[in-house]
Amino acid sequence: MDDLDSIFSNLKINSDNPSDNQDAAKYLEEINVALKTNETTSKWLDELRNDYGSVIDEELNKLISHNKDDFSNPPGDDAVALRYSVVEMIAKRCLRIEIQIRKDEFQAADAFALVKLINSHKAYYADKENMVGFRYVANCLAIKGKIQEIKKKMVKDATQVSASALKGLLNTLNECSTSIPHQVGVFAIKQYFAGNLLKGVCHDFQLRIIRNLIRMDPENLEWRFCLYSVLRFKKAASKSFGTPSQEEIDVIVEAMDKRYAMFDARICLGYAFCLAEILKSSGKFVPIKYGRKVFHRESDVLECIRAKVDDVLAIDPTSVRSNIDVAKIYSSILPYAHRDTAFAMVCVRRALLFNPNSSKANHRMAVLSISTNSPSAALEYLKKAVENDARNVFATVDLLKVYMENIPVHKAEIKEILLDPAHKIGKHYTEMLILNAVYSSSNGNDEKSVDLLIEAMNTDAKCVDSLERLHSTFKRFNWVDYNSFSKRIKDTVELRLALCGRSERDVLTKILKSLRHSNTYGSHRQQSKPGRGKYEDFYNRSYGSQQSGYNRGSRPGSSGKFDYEGFKKSYGSY
Numbered sequence: 001m002d003d004l005d006s007i008f009s010n011l012k013i014n015s016d017n018p019s020d021n022q023d024a025a026k027y028l029e030e031i032n033v034a035l036k037t038n039e040t041t042s043k044w045l046d047e048l049r050n051d052y053g054s055v056i057d058e059e060l061n062k063l064i065s066h067n068k069d070d071f072s073n074p075p076g077d078d079a080v081a082l083r084y085s086v087v088e089m090i091a092k093r094c095l096r097i098e099i100q101i102r103k104d105e106f107q108a109a110d111a112f113a114l115v116k117l118i119n120s121h122k123a124y125y126a127d128k129e130n131m132v133g134f135r136y137v138a139n140c141l142a143i144k145g146k147i148q149e150i151k152k153k154m155v156k157d158a159t160q161v162s163a164s165a166l167k168g169l170l171n172t173l174n175e176c177s178t179s180i181p182h183q184v185g186v187f188a189i190k191q192y193f194a195g196n197l198l199k200g201v202c203h204d205f206q207l208r209i210i211r212n213l214i215r216m217d218p219e220n221l222e223w224r225f226c227l228y229s230v231l232r233f234k235k236a237a238s239k240s241f242g243t244p245s246q247e248e249i250d251v252i253v254e255a256m257d258k259r260y261a262m263f264d265a266r267i268c269l270g271y272a273f274c275l276a277e278i279l280k281s282s283g284k285f286v287p288i289k290y291g292r293k294v295f296h297r298e299s300d301v302l303e304c305i306r307a308k309v310d311d312v313l314a315i316d317p318t319s320v321r322s323n324i325d326v327a328k329i330y331s332s333i334l335p336y337a338h339r340d341t342a343f344a345m346v347c348v349r350r351a352l353l354f355n356p357n358s359s360k361a362n363h364r365m366a367v368l369s370i371s372t373n374s375p376s377a378a379l380e381y382l383k384k385a386v387e388n389d390a391r392n393v394f395a396t397v398d399l400l401k402v403y404m405e406n407i408p409v410h411k412a413e414i415k416e417i418l419l420d421p422a423h424k425i426g427k428h429y430t431e432m433l434i435l436n437a438v439y440s441s442s443n444g445n446d447e448k449s450v451d452l453l454i455e456a457m458n459t460d461a462k463c464v465d466s467l468e469r470l471h472s473t474f475k476r477f478n479w480v481d482y483n484s485f486s487k488r489i490k491d492t493v494e495l496r497l498a499l500c501g502r503s504e505r506d507v508l509t510k511i512l513k514s515l516r517h518s519n520t521y522g523s524h525r526q527q528s529k530p531g532r533g534k535y536e537d538f539y540n541r542s543y544g545s546q547q548s549g550y551n552r553g554s555r556p557g558s559s560g561k562f563d564y565e566g567f568k569k570s571y572g573s574y
Helices: 004-011 018-037 041-052 054-065 079-102 108-120 128-157 163-178 180-197 203-216 221-237 246-256 265-281 298-315 320-333 341-354 359-371 375-388 393-406 411-418 429-442 446-459 461-468 470-476 482-497 502-528 535-543 564-571
Strands: 288-290 293-295
Touching: 018 128, 018 163, 041 054, 041 203, 079 108, 079 128, 079 180, 108 128, 128 163, 128 180, 180 203, 180 221, 203 221, 221 246, 221 265, 246 265, 265 288, 265 298, 265 320, 293 298, 298 320, 320 341, 320 359, 341 359, 359 375, 359 393, 375 393, 393 411, 393 429, 411 429, 429 446, 429 461, 429 482, 446 461, 446 482, 446 502, 461 470, 461 502, 470 482, 482 502
Parallel strands: none
Antiparallel strands: 288 293
């Protein structure tokens, strides 16, 4: 498609020929139809509205209320994250222009600025098709707004437009709408929009788009990894943890069989991640069929995972995402007996070496410190995680938990977090209410504590799971005696049960049962999860005097060797 300058200059050409003017009106109408039916924001915004209704309107209202894009210090941890941030900003601006057109408030300057933004950030796109598609969407929006202006002027001032210019524009639109690169690019921006702007809202919409992308562009590994990721996000959103679905397995295995997949860190990582999840969920080991491979021994599965991890670290050694996900495999995904927290920490230290201000890497290091019974050592990492990205609510929640280890010292910081209005929305709100309940009880206000627990239950009945885990949270973060807290809350709840109405009685009864169950939750979990104690205990049981396994040289299929011991000597104390 031509540059907007040339498109708009042609549309300004006037004609005095009456028949030419009739043709112009005809082409204007055909252009209007073409813009309504093609795969740009008009069509898919209406699709989303039809599928998800008021949820989309709420998200769009939030978008409209923030008129400026703060991109001076993007939150991206590395090149991949930065790229997603740029795409998110482009998607937002596209939507704003669409909304301006619908409100009859179109400004051509906004469209020019959008195209300039896309051109100036083209280095962040891995695929040329994305650039083609983004520019196509931006140009279509600009044309739509301009045509709207022309129609108004034709009615008001009898302004005439060249029919030949409009005919050429119509031909360009029709050609682009059937071009594979343009279609791929438009689908790409739709999928990124759905994923980045509507997090957790429209997974099915994303899946439809990505499957279309794979059909049109089957050799592009980006879309296959996106499909695998969205399937995982959808599973997590439905709280269906455990064994990967058969579609997840098929998608990542098929992607691994593609040419050049062995050089794509994301595909290698997804392959290892999925296999580790299967091993963890299988309990007592049984042979695992994984694509064309069949693993008859647990050691063969672990060897395959190690080989793919080595590939990831050789291909993409500086990526925060790669290092964090490898750390996640060896600290939380594999069965307890095969975890390696020491190696996981080395991976995160490497991420911090290249990206010291990464919120995700600092938070992951804090999580690993907490898992080794050192919550106080996590404090500085958590502060840095929140400081560098206030949107990292997971880090904020963990920071609050660490502060609550010593409430008298951190009372001001705890209050600041609990009173922050930003935490009164979103999926973490109920967890904040429960933590506030613990804090209130520690200050002697058990009545307020029970009120907060009731509010948490009324907000989300599933928070009963968090209450049942409260005993282990006390133990993990070295809080005050759980039994003392539990007894005071039970006594307060039992007094209320004698005086309350039926609706409140149901909620109070659930709270009481949850607290009773939580007393046995920690000990039951310890017994049912082998290798759960201190890291040193199961590390010694698993490996004995054997070294970690990451300094034994390259594995079959590995494109390089990760020198675990060498890196630990150089950066172990980072």
